[in-house]
Amino acid sequence: xxxxxxxxxxxxxxxxxxxxxxxxxxxxxxxxxxxxxxxxxxxxxxxxxxxxxxxxxxxxxxxxxxxxxxxxxxxxxxxxxxxxxxxxxxxxxxxxxxxxxxxxxxxxxxxxxxxxxxxxxxxxxxxxxxxxxxxxxxxxxxxxxxxxxxxxxxxxxxxxxxxxxxxxxxxxxxxxxxxxxxxxxxxxxxxxxxxxxxxxxxxxxxxxxxxxxxxxxxxxxxxxxxxxxxxxxxxxxxxxxxxxxxxxxxxxxxxxxxxxxxxxxxxxxxxxxxxxxxxxxxxxxxxxxxxxxxxxxxxxxxxxxxxxxxxxxxxxxxxxxxxxxxxxxxxxxxxxxxxxxxxxxxxxxxxxxxxxxxxxxxxxxxxxxxxxxxxxxxxxxxxxxxxx
Amino acid sequence: xxxxxxxxxxxxxxxxxxxxxxxxxxxxxxxxxxxxxxxxxxxxxxxxxxxxxxxxxxxxxxxxxxxxxxxxxxxxxxxxxxxxxxxxxxxxxxxxxxxxxxxxxxxxxxxxxxxxxxxxxxxxxxxxxxxxxxxxxxxxxxxxxxxxxxxxxxxxxxxxxxxxxxxxxxxxxxxxxxxxxxxxxxxxxxxxxxxxxxxxxxxxxxxxxxxxxxxxxxxxxxxxxxxxxxxxxxxxxxxxxxxxxxxxxxxxxxx
Numbered sequence: 001x002x003x004x005x006x007x008x009x010x011x012x013x014x015x016x017x018x019x020x021x022x023x024x025x026x027x028x029x030x031x032x033x034x035x036x037x038x039x040x041x042x043x044x045x046x047x048x049x050x051x052x053x054x055x056x057x058x059x060x061x062x063x064x065x066x067x068x069x070x071x072x073x074x075x076x077x078x079x080x081x082x083x084x085x086x087x088x089x090x091x092x093x094x095x096x097x098x099x100x101x102x103x104x105x106x107x108x109x110x111x112x113x114x115x116x117x118x119x120x121x122x123x124x125x126x127x128x129x130x131x132x133x134x135x136x137x138x139x140x141x142x143x144x145x146x147x148x149x150x151x152x153x154x155x156x157x158x159x160x161x162x163x164x165x166x167x168x169x170x171x172x173x174x175x176x177x178x179x180x181x182x183x184x185x186x187x188x189x190x191x192x193x194x195x196x197x198x199x200x201x202x203x204x205x206x207x208x209x210x211x212x213x214x215x216x217x218x219x220x221x222x223x224x225x226x227x228x229x230x231x232x233x234x235x236x237x238x239x240x241x242x243x244x245x246x247x248x249x250x251x252x253x254x255x256x257x258x259x260x261x262x263x264x265x266x267x268x269x270x271x272x273x274x275x276x277x278x279x280x281x282x283x284x285x286x287x288x289x290x291x292x293x294x295x296x297x298x299x300x301x302x303x304x305x306x307x308x309x310x311x312x313x314x315x316x317x318x319x320x321x322x323x324x325x326x327x328x329x330x331x332x333x334x335x336x337x338x339x340x341x342x343x344x345x346x347x348x349x350x351x352x353x354x355x356x357x358x359x360x361x362x363x364x365x366x367x368x369x370x371x372x373x374x375x376x377x378x379x380x381x382x383x384x385x386x387x388x
Numbered sequence: 389x390x391x392x393x394x395x396x397x398x399x400x401x402x403x404x405x406x407x408x409x410x411x412x413x414x415x416x417x418x419x420x421x422x423x424x425x426x427x428x429x430x431x432x433x434x435x436x437x438x439x440x441x442x443x444x445x446x447x448x449x450x451x452x453x454x455x456x457x458x459x460x461x462x463x464x465x466x467x468x469x470x471x472x473x474x475x476x477x478x479x480x481x482x483x484x485x486x487x488x489x490x491x492x493x494x495x496x497x498x499x500x501x502x503x504x505x506x507x508x509x510x511x512x513x514x515x516x517x518x519x520x521x522x523x524x525x526x527x528x529x530x531x532x533x534x535x536x537x538x539x540x541x542x543x544x545x546x547x548x549x550x551x552x553x554x555x556x557x558x559x560x561x562x563x564x565x566x567x568x569x570x571x572x573x574x575x576x577x578x579x580x581x582x583x584x585x586x587x588x589x590x591x592x593x594x595x596x597x598x599x600x601x602x603x604x605x606x607x608x609x610x611x612x613x614x615x616x617x618x619x620x621x622x623x624x625x626x627x628x629x630x631x632x633x634x635x636x637x638x639x640x641x642x643x
Contacts, residue, residue: 202488205485205488208478208480208485208489209489211480212479212480215460215476216476216477216478217489218440218460218461219440219472220469220489220492220556221463221464221469221493221560222492224461
């Protein structure tokens, strides 16, 4: 073997180890999102709705990752996510518009605040298990929602709070959605790397042990107090930071967004995707939030606005009235169909793939590679004959 | 000097007195067994040592320091690790992950070696290196775990799960290993395997306190035995002596 092919083999080996590095997948996700934005900048027709869908979904993925550590690793159920996201949105809204704080200071303040809130809830949770814990956190979230509605001074009440500028270096700047999208991609990749490290570290394993059996975990030296607090702290920090990003990207926050429905959707996304996998959270969030925003909310079959529907109706001149009435009512129903879709999806996943859709992907992958190796064996036998 | 010493221990479950003042000593490098029938207070004793159950009065000394009623996770850091009754393996994790969880309380440490000429060598061992070393040791002790290390722990057989539970406790590099009924629900042949492994663990220098129902087997491997009845120490003595005393074995141990 000559030296050139040796070098080539070494290169291939290096490439392989690069691809199998756990961060590689996160970078690919980030690169794909940036690529999509690049395509749009280059003039490819991608609607603003689709871009906004991806932007918001990225934020929901960040919130979901925090929740997956809480639920999938520490085994603590919470229905209070929405309240903490709401706190993040109002924190950044108030501190920017009324106080003129720069965004990086606000992020630090929000993280410190979130740690404090997480500690308080963690202490409350110490003696409460399972469903009761979910109800307690739901109650907390509802209290926060009432506060959002009534603390008009800070939140502008039920009218919602607007934020169109942020402060970076002392001056107010108009929010540029494209810049924030790029920043979001980088933050998402960073958060995925951090989450991966938490999950694979002794901390993650200690939480898994605690979820499985508290007495076994204690016997091995795991402090239940410490890890319960830590799990809640991580989940609240992710949620509040998610809220800050949401407000910065979307520019509007209203109390009715931060109700039970949002918390349940985050829970559904984690369960559909797979609560112990980063890609599972990614997949689940895109299924639950992304499809709703990008597909169900954008389909328009109103005969006055959709040309192909109008053409279809025109083919049946004797039934014009009934058909256009039908499509008009259908158009009103489509946005709510995402609830039906999500419900069916959750039932199917829980019945057949309790580990989430990510488990399905892994099963398929194993089946396909088995099939390929089987076929390759057949081909070999066909070409070279039976070995023995 | 005893590694573990229990003085006048009293434990209550509500109004019921489970342990009525027992004395117990575990010497370095030995296997000490606590035997007795159901409800004698065996498991309560081991749980009190491990801090899961709190003592009403009395003292537990470990290396001459008072450890009475400390939280279990603090005891693990001091070197007392329990392999709990009913195994309690972590079902959703693989065998290897289960073992890594066991190494949770291992900290980096420096070893001092005094050489012949009087100079002292200090050697630093990282927690990671120590963990790797104990993983090797556990795989040597239970080769079946090495074969199944990527397998989900819930798919193991009962005997393998017990081996995993003991291996997981050993990953924490205990000075004192507490075994709570390692033969529970296992076939006699597998019980023998487990007991052979326990002897090997002792030979490698770990002190063991074992609670068992299977009196006859335990008497064969133990050095010193305490027989409890209704929360009191009824008989104590060298295992070899007790094994010879047929009447006693029949009366209290039913073997």
